[in-house]
Amino acid sequence: MGLTGSATATVRFDDVRVPEGRRIGEEGQGLPIALAGLDAGRLGIAAVAVGLAQGALDDALAYAKQRETFGQPIAGHQGVAFLLADMEAAVDSARATVLAAARRKDAGLPYARQASIAKLVATEAAMRVTTDAVQVFGGAGYTRDFPVERYMREAKVMQIFEGTNQIQRLVISRHLVRAGAEPSHHVLRGAIEEPQA
Template sequence: MTVDRLLPTPEAHDLLDLTTELATRELAGKVDDFEARGEFPRDVLRTLGRSGLLGLPYPEDVGGAAQPYEVYVQVLEILAGTWLGIAEAVSVHTLSCFPVAEFGTGKQRAMLPEMVGGELLGAYALSEPHGGSDAAGLTTKAVADGDDFLVTGTKAWITHAGQADFYNIFCRTGGPGPRGISCLLADAGTPGLMPQSPERLMGLRSSAPAQIVLEDARIPRDRLVGEENQGFTIAMRALDAGRLGIAACAVGLAQSAVDYATAYAKEREQFGKPIAQFQGIGFMLADMATGVSAARALLLNAARLKDAGRPFSIEAAKAKLFATDMAMKVTTDAVQVLGGAGYVADHPVERWFREAKVLQIVEGTNQIQRLVIARSMTG
């Protein structure tokens, strides 16, 4: 189905047309093979970078496209509708560029053209094996050693681990709690920085995360992003925007599930007529389509608030919460519409069903989103 979109400029229409073309030409024919083999599509990301899709929200003077988030999230939606692993990789890479773009020194910002152009792929190393939702309790420690920091600890669930060219390492440089955390920009070749084997996932296998073990990893002091002990603020600011990316991925995934289930229901006949004509199926499809539209509206509202420079973090939490819960329900229903056929790998709905689950977990679990929203309401 073609989505009727209201876009701010003719340039935005052209950009979404380009994204649709790239998704058709570069992604659609590769996704099943890469997912089956669990291979990370690095060359595909380079192609997207050279097409300008890895630096969309960043300024033109650092190699970005200066696009509003309203447009950027719709690009992610289109990519996710074809290959969630690619859309999630673009979202994580965009998130990984944020600390340097917003808080970096002049020397650090000189790296941005290669970052946002996709020649350098980024990773965001915040979570730890015993500290996922409790980011303020992280234990990875950085100790000053002359002009360097020596960093020791373990990071977990790191997208692009072992593939990235640079890592945002959030580590403890001060006392306990959020005020003792700093952000260090580490090159992939940093001695003592050791990516581990990728996790074995139920879905999103072409972009599996991994742990990163740091053993006295020596990172120069001039790679400190922002002020010392400012890292938690940087991390939370980045995640506000990152949640919009994950919500966009959920909307794109769910839209494809609606489209596929609808097309199947119009062709599949039982009792002498297409199953789409039975009220039980028709009402299910109607609810699925309505959920996608509602999630898209929440997402675009939050993105437009960000573009206007207004507070958007609570609306981003709402969008992430609703969109990802919706995607889980819609993909579940899509499998049900197909019946037994939905449970076999011949149809993509079983993959979308498996992939939707992770969106309820990454960039802050949906329980954390509810906590954030509730606290904003109750003080």
């Protein structure tokens, strides 16, 4: 459906022997190490999703200002203006969520829960915003004359890779019910005040 700028292929490892000196952690720690790698990847995907949603919003806004129906630019119709307002709110809130998680990472704090939330929030926002961008373009949005149809296709994979959004909900709910999980209001404040974990 998309992601044509990045080559995707299956990699197979048959009978591969890796010297012990190449081991990157203690024996038996492979899965936790691999899963920790996903946390940073989820932040990256979340940031890409914010950029994608912002791009869709920018294009939709520009189109809504110049396309006229019923004697005025479609941005002047409240039905379209409110759609744009919801898109702006979704992009802004997704960006704030991603930055809050990234600040925790930069501060050396645990951020697995926040990375999953950022990935979930930003990619769901990107799917909604890019779909709405196609709507703002009307029939033109469904053609390949404008980039918004591609934005919509690209948004879809972000809900799937680096752990599907169902898996993000699994991660978040496990953190939520686990005893000792940090309160969510520490997300921003904690980046400054919490001790190094």
